[in-house]
Amino acid sequence: MVGIGIDQIARLAAEEARKEQNRADGGVFGQSRKPALTSGIKEKGPSSLYIFSEDNIVRRNAKAIIEWGPFEYFILLTIIGNCVVLAMEQHLPRNDKKTFSEMLDRTEPYFMGIFCLECLLKIIACGFVLHKGSYLRSGWNIMDFIVVVSGMVTMLPLDVTPSSTSTVDLRTLRAVRVLRPLKLVSGIPSLQVVLKSILCAMAPLLQIGLLVLFAIVIFAIIGLEFYSGIFHSACYNPVGEIINLSERPFPCSNKSSSTGAYNCDVPGTVCLNQWIGPNYGITSFDNIAFAMITVFQCITMEGWTTVMFYVSLTVDNVFALHSSYGSLGRMQID
Incomplete structure (x- = not known):
């Protein structure tokens, strides 16, 4: 009995010695000391537009703004207001406009300015397209980018002379404005789930259509x-x-x-x-x-x-x- 007890004590002592050796070599799980020493240092991600690094004050403020709750509600209210303006437009022959329609047209630069600001902040905060999680890696952001770019193109002047006041009437690009109500879906995750469910149900409906x-x-x-x-x-x-x-x-x-x-x-x-x-x-x-x-x-x-x-x-x-x-x-x- 005494021999058996001594053997058990010897085995326990050997196990404790091995544990101490493991701790000395790099931890309980056999990891090296180097990662333990560098684990507190956060690895920097890719820079945005090759200009703004992750610790850049402009990029950090842009992230804070787009993640700020009141800013998200402000964008949603802007989208709703723009939808109301689009619904109240009156299209007359030969581009004739009433006084009320001219007042509605004056609001277009303000809406486009807000949408451009939102797009610019997201690009600075997330990057443009090259790395993972960047702005154009999301389908909803691609739609927003198309709406913004097409809206800016329709507001370009006809010529570059300073006296020019006419604008290019690109009907095909103005038709892209109908996608602006879909910006509500990109801002509300629950609506995204509903829309994705509808799109998933299109395959069985196509079979019925056939x-x-x-x-x-x-x-x-x-x-x-x-x-x-x-x-x-x-x-x-x-x-x-x-x-x-x-x-x-x-x-x-x-x-x-x-x-x-x-x-x-x-x-x-x-x-x-x-x-x-x-x-x-x-x-x-x-x-x-x-x-x-x-x-x-x-x-x-x-x-x-x-x-x-x-x-x-x-x-x-x-x-x-x-x-x-x-x-x-x-x-x-x-």
Whole structure:
């Protein structure tokens, strides 16, 4: 028993000696002393714009401002105010503006100045694009940058002469202003989560869209088979003018009126296949593109009765019903 106790004491003493040796060499976990001596020194990150280091007073103040709560609320209120101004604009022909619209236009430089200040502070605080976590590494910041740059370009003068007061009217770039309300999303994280969820749900919706497109193509092909070229006939007088009982022209047919097709009732008129067709030929089944547009018009329940009326005027009612419902019946049986 005494021997066993001495052996245990010897083992404990050896373990304590090894622990002391480990502490002397570099710590309990076998780490070297050098990291322990330098762990208190913070490694400096990359500089912003190759000018402002992390300990630069300008960069530190820029970070403090963009992380300051009142500044964030101020930017959100500015975005909301800009959205209200954009909604109250009145667009008149030939760039005519009312007095109220001119007052609203005077607010544009102030909004752009605030947005440019926000963009500049974020670039100084985070860097521009080269290192991780920089300004343009975020998709929301890319959108903000596009809005700011496009707004600045639309405010550039037409020429460089001092007497010039006109501005470049770049309609395409002014249209980018519709993205400004999305700056609210970039400033509110909860809205970002909602928008990302909507974008993630777009993939299943695209599959449903493909199913609807497949159905449209099927019925467009049916329309090509039965109704191709039937909407180009109209009632013409000897002078070559389209004459109808109504204000708008509509198709006619040379078939017997007993079948339900429409014959020219106006004396001196004849049904000729020379008309471009309803809606400048777009509402027709002449090709697959126009047929798909016509079918889409019908499934939206907007103007489908007009298409049905045109078909019943040019094709006898018995054939129209048999071809339409008969083809649907064959599809269901197959």
